[in-house]
Amino acid sequence: MKSIFIPGFIPGFAHLCGFTGQKHYRMMGGASSCLTGAYLRYTYKVANSQPHTATMNxxxxxxxxxxxxxxxxxxxxxxxxxxxxxxxxxxxxxxxxxxxxxxxxxxxxxxxxxxxxxxxxxxxxxxxxxxxxxxxxxxxxxxxxxxxxxxxxxxxxxxxxxxxxxxxxxxxxxxxxxxxxxxxxxxxxxxxxxxxxxxxxxxxxxxxxxx
Incomplete structure (x- = not known):
């Protein structure tokens, strides 16, 4: 599986992984596997909640x-x-x-x-x-x-x-x-x-x- 880079601090996902704020996030080395997993679950949910667009008449x-x-x-x-x-x-x-x-x-x-x-x-x-x-x-x-x-x-x-x-x-x-x-x-x-x-x-x- 390809590695996924999550740029910057993402409050909505960081608190799910125990980060108390942006400073704590940086001290702990940034994106963790937990944060990556939270991000993936979110993007999957968004992608699958969108209406299916049919290309055929x-x-x-x-x-x-x-x-x-x-x-x-x-x-x-x-x-x-x-x-x-x-x-x-x-x-x-x-x-x-x-x-x-x-x-x-x-x-x-x-x-x-x-x-x-x-x-x-x-x-x-x-x-x-x-x-x-x-x-x-x-x-x-x-x-x-x-x-x-x-x-x-x-x-x-x-x-x-x-x-x-x-x-x-x-x-x-x-x-x-x-x-x-x-x-x-x-x-x-x-x-x-x-x-x-x-x-x-x-x-x-x-x-x-x-x-």
């Missing part, structure tokens, strides 16, 4: 968490057939960052997938959950069927993006770019910023947008 973070789950469950894959690239999509109800969520996907051709995540989803409060016909929620669209004015009642965040598989393996765009159907309920951004940045499972978190 929160909507991109949700999409990566959703894609990772689809890959882990074998519902999508990077080695695909032409038929699969134009086949039917689907959805799952799962848990993302501790909250019930919907993740759905739709092949759009040329190996590309549209991925959507509805985070902190409460089906009981969805105004179109129990309707009939085309008005009933099927969980397959990029955003919920209800009007956005109703979103705060039943969903914390939504995000959709494009997963490239033919020319590379990556989620298109950088930061918030190329992410659409973005929604955040008041107060949820701070919650999502505290979620650890996920590592993409076999693909890149960002990449070139392709029309």
């Amino acid at each position: 929160v909507h991109r973070k949700l999409l990566i968490l959703g894609i990772n789950q689809l890959l882990e469950k074998g519902l999508i894959r990077f080695e695909y057939t032409e038929e699969e690239s134009r086949g039917a999509g689907g959805y799952i109800t799962t848990v993302i960052a501790g909250e019930t969520s919907i993740v759905n996907w739709d092949p759009v051709g040329s190996g590309e997938l549209r991925i959507s995540v509805w985070w902190k989803f409460n089906i009981d409060n969805h105004p179109q959950a129990n309707l009939n016909g085309a008005q009933q929620e099927k969980f397959l669209t990029s955003s919920p069927l209800a009007k956005s004015q109703h979103y705060p009642k039943f969903v914390g965040a939504t995000a959709s993006g494009w997963l490239e598989r033919e020319r590379g393996r990556y989620l298109m765009g950088k930061g918030s770019e190329s992410i659409f159907e973005k929604y955040l309920r008041k107060g949820e951004k701070q919650v999502l910023e505290m979620v650890p940045t996920p590592a993409p499972n076999g693909y890149k978190a960002e990449g070139k947008f392709i029309f």
